[in-house]
Amino acid sequence: AVLVQDFGTKQLRSRPHVGSCAVAQRRQVFIMRSLSELGDTVAKLADDQQRRWKEMYDLEVLTGCCNPPPTFYPKITRWFAQEGDDNREEAALARVRRQTIVRIRNVASCEEATFNSLRTARPQIASSSAALEATTQLEQLYSETFGREKCDFCAATERTAADEWGRITGATGCITASNVAMASDAHGLVILPQHHPLRDLTADIVTDVFETAQAWAKRTVEHKLQQHEQQGGRETVWLPLLLWNCGMGSGASMPHGHAQVILGMGRLFGQAESFRRNAAAHHAQTGRDFWSDVLWCHQIAGLAVAVPDVIPGAAADTKQGAEVCYIVAHLTPRASHELLVFGRTLAALGRGVQISMEVLQERFGSRCLSIACALPAIQQRGPSTQQAISVTRDGDTEWIVVRLLDRTEKPTAAGNMHGTSLATWEIYGPSVDDCSPYFLASCLREAVVSSR
Numbered sequence: 001a002v003l004v005q006d007f008g009t010k011q012l013r014s015r016p017h018v019g020s021c022a023v024a025q026r027r028q029v030f031i032m033r034s035l036s037e038l039g040d041t042v043a044k045l046a047d048d049q050q051r052r053w054k055e056m057y058d059l060e061v062l063t064g065c066c067n068p069p070p071t072f073y074p075k076i077t078r079w080f081a082q083e084g085d086d087n088r089e090e091a092a093l094a095r096v097r098r099q100t101i102v103r104i105r106n107v108a109s110c111e112e113a114t115f116n117s118l119r120t121a122r123p124q125i126a127s128s129s130a131a132l133e134a135t136t137q138l139e140q141l142y143s144e145t146f147g148r149e150k151c152d153f154c155a156a157t158e159r160t161a162a163d164e165w166g167r168i169t170g171a172t173g174c175i176t177a178s179n180v181a182m183a184s185d186a187h188g189l190v191i192l193p194q195h196h197p198l199r200d201l202t203a204d205i206v207t208d209v210f211e212t213a214q215a216w217a218k219r220t221v222e223h224k225l226q227q228h229e230q231q232g233g234r235e236t237v238w239l240p241l242l243l244w245n246c247g248m249g250s251g252a253s254m255p256h257g258h259a260q261v262i263l264g265m266g267r268l269f270g271q272a273e274s275f276r277r278n279a280a281a282h283h284a285q286t287g288r289d290f291w292s293d294v295l296w297c298h299q300i301a302g303l304a305v306a307v308p309d310v311i312p313g314a315a316a317d318t319k320q321g322a323e324v325c326y327i328v329a330h331l332t333p334r335a336s337h338e339l340l341v342f343g344r345t346l347a348a349l350g351r352g353v354q355i356s357m358e359v360l361q362e363r364f365g366s367r368c369l370s371i372a373c374a375l376p377a378i379q380q381r382g383p384s385t386q387q388a389i390s391v392t393r394d395g396d397t398e399w400i401v402v403r404l405l406d407r408t409e410k411p412t413a414a415g416n417m418h419g420t421s422l423a424t425w426e427i428y429g430p431s432v433d434d435c436s437p438y439f440l441a442s443c444l445r446e447a448v449v450s451s452r
Contacts, residue, residue, distance in 0.1 A: 002359040008148075016265050032368040034438040035115050036061055036302055045300070053285055053300065057358075058107055064099040064116075079121050080352075103329050103430075108282040108290060109275060112333040112430035121436050126397055138248060144279045145255045146195045147281040153256035156191045160173065163188060163216075172205045173343050175449060180380035184262045184269070186224075188216050192257035197247045201257075207350025213242045213261040214346060214390065215376050219268045220263055221378045221388040237391070240375040241272050241318065246357070247368030250407040260372070272374050291397040295326060295342050303329045305444040307352050308452060325352040327444050329437035336408035336435045337364055342399045349373070349400050355447055363443045364435075366406045373402045 017164030039061055042053050068076055073089060080095050081088035095118060095411075105112040152159040157167070162179035168176045190212050192421050194200055217240035244259035245252035253259070267273050279290035286293075300302040305327045325343035339356045343349035353371065360366035376390040407422075423430045 003429060008212050009170065010406055015318070025271055031379065035436060041300065049300075052288070053297055054107075054343050055282075056107060056297050058105045060103040062101040062103060064101050066099075068093070068096060080118060094224070106294075106298070106332045109278045109332075111334075113332045113433050114430055115433050115436065117436070118429045119432065123336070132219050135365075141213055142255050142428070148186075151254075152193060153191045153254055153258060155194055160191070163220065163223070165219055168212055168215045170208040172202075172208040174205070174208045174212040174267060176212060176216045179260065184264070186217075186220050186263035188213075188261050189444060190216065190259045190261060192259075197252065197257035197258050198357070198361060198369075201354060201357070202350045203354040206354040206357070209244070209259050210242065210350055210353075210375070212348040212374065213259065214240065214259055217375060218378055218388050218390070221380075222386055225380055225386040225388065235378065237266055238258065238277075238388075239266070239268045239377045240378065242371075242373045242375055243373035245368075246371055246405075249368035250370045252368075261375075268374055272372065276374065288395050289399075291342065291399045291401050295328065295399070298328045298331065298340075299326075301331065301437075303331065303441045305329075305441060307348075307355060307448055309348075321357065323348040325349060327352050327356055327448075329440040329444065331372050331437060333431050333432055333433055333437075334403075334405055335422055336433050337366070337440060339404045339440070341402040341404060343402075344398060346400065351403055353404060355451060360406050360441050361406075363447075364406060364408075366408045368407045370405045370407050371402060373400065377398065417423055 032044040040058050042050060045053060073093065076096050077089045077092045080092040082091065085091035099116060099118055099143070102115045102116075103112070125389050146154065148155040156175050156177055161180050162177065165177045170190075173193050175193075177189040177191055178297045179187040179189055190209050191210065192201075192205065194205075211388075217238065234400045240261055240263050242259055242261045246257070246259075248255055250290065254386050262269060266272075283292070294302060307327060309324050323344050325341060325348040328340040328342065330338045337360060339360075340353035341349060341356055343352055357366075357369060360369060377396065378388050380389050381387040381389050423432075
């Protein structure tokens with residue numbers, strides 16, 4: 001069920017999620033007020049805290065004005081009037097004539113998002129039948145491709161390639177493979193134990209994906225050291241990047257659940273490398289850790305949700321010495337419903353990611369997700385050994401951070417029929433978010449409480 005909020009109230013109620021995302025989003029008009037008040041919250045901080053905030057985020061509350069003709073009044077009333085309005089037409093026109101837009105920019109990374117609650121109610125060609133049909137077709141595909149005779153990944157040891165040094169099998173049955181169409185000289189797969197890419201993903205399985213990927217990276221580095229033993233003595237750091245197309249529609253070419261991991265020498269890849277450099281520049285300029293500042297700002301904003309160190313259903317060995325992690329409803333998302341998960345260990349990260357995936361599926365009807373994580377750096381244990389270890393270098397963040405994005409098509413006929421899950425805004429301009437991060441954070445808090 002989708003958790004929706006009635007106009008002008010704080011009460012939450014459930015609706016069937018298939019085809020109802022547009023309804024859920026339209027009922028967030030009053031929640032958006034929290035974003036408008038965020039500037040007041042920052043203004044009340046102590047001087048040093050205000051300086052820390054402003055070195056990380058720039059926030060503007062803007063007013064947009066327009067003058068619709070009388071012939072347009074009936075449609076504006078239909079779209080923007082709310083329950084409880086004494087005069088529906090006058091109230092709707094007032095909202096449209098003077099609109100509040102909240103613009104937020106990450107100063108260090110230049111990521112930017114704008115929020116306008118009216119956009120959740122703007123005219124769209126709704127097509128709940130298309131959403132239902134897309135979900136049905138996906139489930140049928142997962143069912144029809146299940147089994148060793150039908151799916152190569154269900155028979156991974158027989159019908160996938162191993163790396164030159166072999167394979168790694170994780171604690172829950174995740175297994176590695178080499179990618180037969182590589183994007184880098186070190187490009188592997190982590191194949192999940194179950195076929196369906198989203199169903200029955202426990203915290204232990206999600207943790208195993210990250211731990212198996214890190215183990216693959218460590219073993220790959222050791223293999224490289226053995227191959228190039230004559231080059232020993234040169235201190236090199238390898239940076240692994242996990243990319244998880246979770247479900248068809250997020251870019252996965254195979255229905256069976258799997259993630260990919262690539263390894264860079266001294267650098268990451270694409271946008272992940274850009275973020276690494278931005279974080280290094282922020283540390284050099286302020287003396288503070290970039291990701292710690294991001295987390296702190298979201299805590300100030302009330303958008304960081306702490307996940308307890310024990311989740312029911314986790315294996316006994318993962319409960320010992322487990323650390324709290326944080327799930328953040330991102331202020332500058334790449335697109336709607338982007339979450340950040342902060343953990344100091346891969347086990348803590350796995351718990352947070354599993355809850356995040358569950359919330360996006362159950363509350364927002366997500367059918368596919370994109371997950372990315374720069375895993376801990378790896379380097380040679382010593383100049384005379386071919387063993388590798390995970391390392392934290394000067395200036396490195398204390399956090400392992402996952403970015404998790406809902407890739408499900410927009411709940412419109414255009415989105416569902418033509419497959420557009422990211423708008424041009426989100427690719428080349430600022431994100432224009434249809435979902436208040438405060439609404440998203442409220443869903444996360446309820447999920448964390450119910451998991452205890």
